[in-house]
Amino acid sequence: MADTIGGDFTAVARAHSNIALVKYWGKRDIAVNTPAVGSISVTLDALATDTLVSFEAGLDADEFLLDGRPEPVPRVSALLDLVRDRAGLALRARVSSTNNFPSSAGLASSASGFAALALAASHAAGLDVSPKELSVLARRGSGSAARSIFGGYVEMHAGTKASGLDSFAEQLLPAADWPLSVVVAITEPQPKPVGSTSGMLGSAMSSPFYPGWLETADRDLDVMRRAITDRDFATLGEEAEHSCLKLHALMLTTRPALIYWNAATMAAMHRVIRMREAGLPAYFTIDAGPQVKVLCAPGDAAQVAVEMNQVPGVHEVRISALGPAAYLLDDDSPALTQAGR
Ligand code: PMV
Numbered sequence: 001m002a003d004t005i006g007g008d009f010t011a012v013a014r015a016h017s018n019i020a021l022v023k024y025w026g027k028r029d030i031a032v033n034t035p036a037v038g039s040i041s042v043t044l045d046a047l048a049t050d051t052l053v054s055f056e057a058g059l060d061a062d063e064f065l066l067d068g069r070p071e072p073v074p075r076v077s078a079l080l081d082l083v084r085d086r087a088g089l090a091l092r093a094r095v096s097s098t099n100n101f102p103s104s105a106g107l108a109s110s111a112s113g114f115a116a117l118a119l120a121a122s123h124a125a126g127l128d129v130s131p132k133e134l135s136v137l138a139r140r141g142s143g144s145a146a147r148s149i150f151g152g153y154v155e156m157h158a159g160t161k162a163s164g165l166d167s168f169a170e171q172l173l174p175a176a177d178w179p180l181s182v183v184v185a186i187t188e189p190q191p192k193p194v195g196s197t198s199g200m201l202g203s204a205m206s207s208p209f210y211p212g213w214l215e216t217a218d219r220d221l222d223v224m225r226r227a228i229t230d231r232d233f234a235t236l237g238e239e240a241e242h243s244c245l246k247l248h249a250l251m252l253t254t255r256p257a258l259i260y261w262n263a264a265t266m267a268a269m270h271r272v273i274r275m276r277e278a279g280l281p282a283y284f285t286i287d288a289g290p291q292v293k294v295l296c297a298p299g300d301a302a303q304v305a306v307e308m309n310q311v312p313g314v315h316e317v318r319i320s321a322l323g324p325a326a327y328l329l330d331d332d333s334p335a336l337t338q339a340g341r
Contacts, residue, residue, distance in 0.1 A: 008054075009054065009055035009056070009089075009091065009124050009125065009126075010052070010053070010054040010055075010124055011052075011053055011119075011120045011121075011123035011124040011328060012050060012051065012052045012053075012120055012328065012329040012330070013050070013051055013115075013116045013117075013119035013120035013123065013326055013327065013328050013329060014048055014049070014050050014051075014116060014326065014327055014328075014329050015048065015049055015051075015111075015112045015113075015115035015116035015119065015145075015148045015149070015326035016043050016044055016045060016047060016048050016049075016112055016148060016151070016323035016324065016326070017043075017044045017047035017048070017049075017101070017109065017111050017112040017148065017323075018041040018042060018043045018044060018111050018112075018144060018147045018148050018154065018323075019041060019042055019044060019182060019285060019287065019293050020039050020040065020041045020144065020147075020243070020285070020287065021040050021041060021042060021224055021236065021239070021240040021243065021285065021295075022038075022039050022040040022217075022220045022221055022224045022239070022240075022243045023039060023243050023244065023246075023247040023287070024036075024037055024038070024039035024143055024144065024156065025037070025196075025199075025200050025203060025213065025247055025250060025251075026200050026203065026204050026210065026213070026214070027143075027197075027200055027201065027204070028158060028159075028167075029162065029164065030197075030201070032140065032162075032163070032164035032167075033139055033140050033141075033142075033143060033164070034139070034158065034159055034164045034167045035143045035156065035158050035167065036158065036204070036214060037158055037213070037214060037217035038155065038156055038157050038158045038217065038218075038221050039143075039144075039147070039155070039156045039221075040153070040154065040155050040156070040172070040221060040224045040225065040228070041144070041147045041153075041154050041156070042152070042153055042154070042180060042182065042322050043147070043148060043150065043151045043152060043154060043175070043322060043323040043324070043325075044182055044184075044320040044322070044323050045175075045320050045321045045322060045323035045324070046100075046101075046184070046318050046319065046320030046321070046323075047099075047100065047101045047112065047184070047318075047320060047323075048099075048100050048112060048323070049097055049098070049099050049100075049109065049112035049113045049115075049116045050097065050098050050116065050329060051095065051096070051097040051113065051116035051117050051120045052094075052095065052096045052097075052120065053080075053093050053094075053095050053117065053120040053121045053124045054093060054094045054095075054124065055089060055091035055092070055093045055124055055125060056091060056092070056093065056094060057091060059091070059092035059093070059094065060092065061073070061077075061092055062076060062077045062080055062092050062093050062094075062095065063092075063093075063094045063095065064076045064095045064096075064097075065094075065095070065096045065097070066097050066098075066099075066113075067097070067098055067099060068096075068098075075141060076095055076117065076141075078140070078141075079114065079117055079118065079121065079137070079140055079141045080093055080095075080117075080121055082137060082140060083118075083121040083122055083125050083127065083137070084125065086125075086127060087125035087126060087127050089125050093121070093124070095117065095121075097113055097116065097117070099112070099113070101318075110141070110142035110144065110145060110196075111142060111144040111145045111147065111148045112145075112148050113141075113142070113145070114138050114141030114142045114145030114148075115134075115138045115145045115146075115148035115149050115326045116148075116326060117138075117141060118134050118137040118138040118141065118145070118149070118326075119134055119138075119149070119326045119327075119328065120328070122134065122137065123328055131149055131150065131325070132168050132170070134149045134326070135147075135149045135150070135168040135169045135170075136164065136165060136167065136168045139164070139167060139168065139169075140164075143156075143196075144156075146167075146168055146169045147169040148326060149169060149325060149326050150169055150170065150171040150325050150326075151171065151174065151175055151322070151323055151324035151325040152171055152172070152173050152174040152175035152176075152177070152322055152324075153171070153172040153173040153174075153175075153178070153228050153322075154169050154170070154171055154172060155169060155170060155172050155221070155225065156168070156169040157169070157170075158217075171325075172225065172228050172229075173228055173229075175321070175322035175323065175324065178228070178231050179297075179298050179321065179322065180233075180295060180296075180297070180298070180321075180322055181295075181296050181297065181298045181300070181301035181304075181319060181320065181321060182293050182294065182295055182296075182319075182320045182322075183282075183293070183294040183296065183301055183304045183305050183308055183317060183318070183319050183320075184291060184292075184293050184294075184317065184318045184319075184320060185264075185268050185291065185292045185293075185294065185308040185311065185314045185316075185317050186291050186314070186315050186316040186317070186318070187262055187264035187265050187268065187290045187291060187292065187313050187314055187315065188262055188264075188289075188290045188291070188315070189315060189316070194258055194288075195288075196288045199251065199254065199258050199288060202254045202255070202256070202258070203250050203251065203254040203258070206253075206254050206255040207250050207251075207253040207254045207255075208253060209246075209249055209250045209253050210250060213246065213247075213250050216246070220239065220242075220243055223235065223239050224236065224239050224240075224243075227239060233281060233297065234281065236283075236295070237281065237282070237283030237295055238283065240283055240285045240295060241283050241284060241285065243285075244284065244285040244286050248260070248261070248286065251288070258288070260286070260288055260289050260290055261286070261290055262290045262313065263312075263313055264290070264311060264312060264313025264314055265286065265290045265291075265292055267311045267312060267313065268284065268292040268294075268308060268311045268314060269284050269286075269292060271307055271308070271310075271311050272284040272292070272294055275304065275307055280296070280300055280303060280304070281296065281297065281300070282294050282295065282296040282300065282304050283295045283296075292308070294308065298321065301319045302319070305317045305319050
């Protein structure tokens, strides 16, 4: 059995959120949660989840605390069941997660959350799993979580197998090989109204743009992969904005419509375009929520943050560098402290 902290079926892991440059939207198979298209992301150093998993005798059911508050357990239990099956373990678990950013507000807390859960649960159960296997496991919790197992620039493969075993992420380039900053403008700290899974199913069923979305995915991935290999920031930025706007065109034309933007989201987008016209190379991207993430060179991040702070309706601005792969923590982490250990 692999090492567990204190040998007591307990482990703590940290994973970072990620932002897709080429977006994923749509499921190939909902049962094993495979995406309809591949995606490319960057992992964000400033947005992290710490998760404690402790398999314990005497628990009747799994328990899940998020930022100290009890939360619904089914999605967490479903991932723990995969780990228990593989480890031959019957014990239920206590899970405690802390985010250093607002949960469920379009900042990909499910990405960092399920990546941290997959790593901590596998380790606590004594499993010896490769990063690729962890990515497959994390994907079962949330599609974008498969990418948060890795640091830097990351590509997620849609895969073709019914098992989903070829639907995993891998690193394209380490963060240190091409430093990039992401300035996150938070326009609404409250949870989003429509979750991504139900939104995706709605888009596939009702948006007339869905076939076009599927048809253009491979082209978008090829161009972005090449931009990263060539360290071509202008292409990376233009393609990231295009993928974001194409995603939101799909969302807006879903019935019922998925309108994730608010007035400040729109104002921030225009501000980025104006910055660019004034000679500051910066590009926006937005996920299933109202927050605006601005891609720029590290030397321009402070200036971009000043401009984003001036946009009416922006509550908070954070600057992030690119982040590392998910990793295990020792037992004095915040998640452990919060769980009272
Ligand atoms: O990981 P999910 O299933 O919650 O979906 C995330 C979808 C987007 O964030 C909108 C795009 C992406 O590729 O991350």
